Amino acid sequence: MFAVRRLNVETAKRAFSSSAANATKVAVLGAAGGIGQPLALTLKQNELISHLSLYDIVNGPGVAADLDHIDIDGKVTGYTPDNDGLKHAITDATIIVIPAGVPRKPGMTRDDLFNTNAGIVRDLANAAAQYAPKAHMAIISNPVNSTVPIVSEIFKKHKVYDPKRIFGVTTLDVVRASRFASQMKGTSTKKEKITVVGGHSGVTIIPLLSQTSSNFTDDELKALTHRIQFGGDEVVKAKAGSGSATLSMSYAAARFVNSLLRALKGESGIIEPAYVRSPLFESKGLEYFASNVELCHDGVGKIHDLGPLNQYEKQLLEAALPELKKNIAKGVDFVHK
Numbered sequence: 596m597f598a599v600r601r602l603n604v605e606t607a608k609r610a611f612s613s614s615a616a617n618a619t620k621v622a623v624l625g626a627a628g629g630i631g632q633p634l635a636l637t638l639k640q641n642e643l644i645s646h647l648s649l650y651d652i653v654n655g656p657g658v659a660a661d662l663d664h665i666d667i668d669g670k671v672t673g674y675t676p677d678n679d680g681l682k683h684a685i686t687d688a689t690i691i692v693i694p695a696g697v698p699r700k701p702g703m704t705r706d707d708l709f710n711t712n713a714g715i716v717r718d719l720a721n722a723a724a725q726y727a728p729k730a731h732m733a734i735i736s737n738p739v740n741s742t743v744p745i746v747s748e749i750f751k752k753h754k755v756y757d758p759k760r761i762f763g764v765t766t767l768d769v770v771r772a773s774r775f776a777s778q779m780k781g782t783s784t785k786k787e788k789i790t791v792v793g794g795h796s797g798v799t800i801i802p803l804l805s806q807t808s809s810n811f812t813d814d815e816l817k818a819l820t821h822r823i824q825f826g827g828d829e830v831v832k833a834k835a836g837s838g839s840a841t842l843s844m845s846y847a848a849a850r851f852v853n854s855l856l857r858a859l860k861g862e863s864g865i866i867e868p869a870y871v872r873s874p875l876f877e878s879k880g881l882e883y884f885a886s887n888v889e890l891c892h893d894g895v896g897k898i899h900d901l902g903p904l905n906q907y908e909k910q911l912l913e914a915a916l917p918e919l920k921k922n923i924a925k926g927v928d929f930v931h932k
């Protein structure tokens with residue numbers, strides 16, 4: 596991973612001036628958590644970031660002090676809510692990554708997290724809209740299907756909404772899809788590049804396995820689709836009450852942030868999946884949808900359509916749309932209630 600990332604970083608640095616590369620602040624909100632800490636460690640090693648700003652209601656400064664002993668150039672600062680910590684953490688940030696909030700325990704759905712996490716994300720988005728209205732927002736906190744609409748509605752309220760700058764991070768779904776397909780077929784993950792669309796929970800996660808180069812039997816298709824849709828549950832179950840995916844998620848989020856940074860610095864042709872304001876299913880009343888998105892100098896560029904779907908994938912899509920619509924409405928209503 597690091598070899599690839601370093602290469603990507605080098606490409607971006609060659610293409611753009613090092614002075615531009617030297618002025619990039621990335622803030623992580625929820626930085627002392629299970630995702631936040633390994634994500635901060637990986638971002639500390641990203642040479643495209645000049646200032647890593649870490650905020651958490653507990654231990655933000657502790658995590659920052661620890662990372663600041665690493666012999667890699669760049670500033671690291673840490674904050675708690677004291678002394679306007681959130682404001683200082685996000686002011687001038689190019690990207691704000693939000694993994695703040697509670698994770699699932701066995702038996703819970705992501706939507707069960709709504710009551711706690713919606714308020715956390717709303718408050719962080721309120722601060723971002725005030726102090727960092729130009730930042731690109733990368734939302735990890737679940738339920739992503741609803742938290743992205745929450746952030747968007749808050750930005751609309753503050754009249755600083757730009758849909759090109761608000762992303763739900765769904766990278767883990769394609770990371771898992773690649774891994775699970777390679778395990779099933781005994782191939783390299785490098786061969787298994789799978790498009791995953793829809794949203795980020797259960798049936799709203801739609802892998803488009805007909806578009807890959809590998810062939811699957813009907814039974815394999817069903818088993819693999821189910822594993823990709825419910826991969827998060829495997830980790831929740833294995834962690835047995837102590838949380839959900841953190842390490843694979845921090846890997847996925849670091850990949851997304853690195854791709855976005857490269858694109859913001861002007862590199863072209865960078866495509867990542869993301870849950871964004873999308874025209875794809877607007878006619879069916881869905882404002883947001885995850886699909887492959889070309890990232891560009893100001894955020895969301897071309898939103899790729901789904902391509903050809905087989906009958907099975909059409910059924911998956913039919914099952915996903917009503918659930919996604921409900922999740923979106925819940926987020927929107929929460930802000931306006």
Ligand code: NAD
Nearest residue numbers: 625627628629630651652694695696697698735736737844
């Ligand atoms: P965690 O409990 O380990 O960490 C969350 C951190 O958020 C804690 O350090 C906590 O102090 C902090 N926090 C709580 N309220 C805060 C606030 N108001 N401001 C700043 N920080 C605050 O949880 P985790 O395992 O890191 O997961 C975090 C979230 O990410 C969960 O909602 C989880 O469901 C979600 N998640 C999403 C994906 C995805 O693919 N998008 C993957 C894994 C986890």
Ligand code: LMR
Nearest residue numbers: 699705737827828839840
């Ligand atoms: C995941 O996909 O691992 C995350 O959304 C966390 C979870 O609750 O499963």
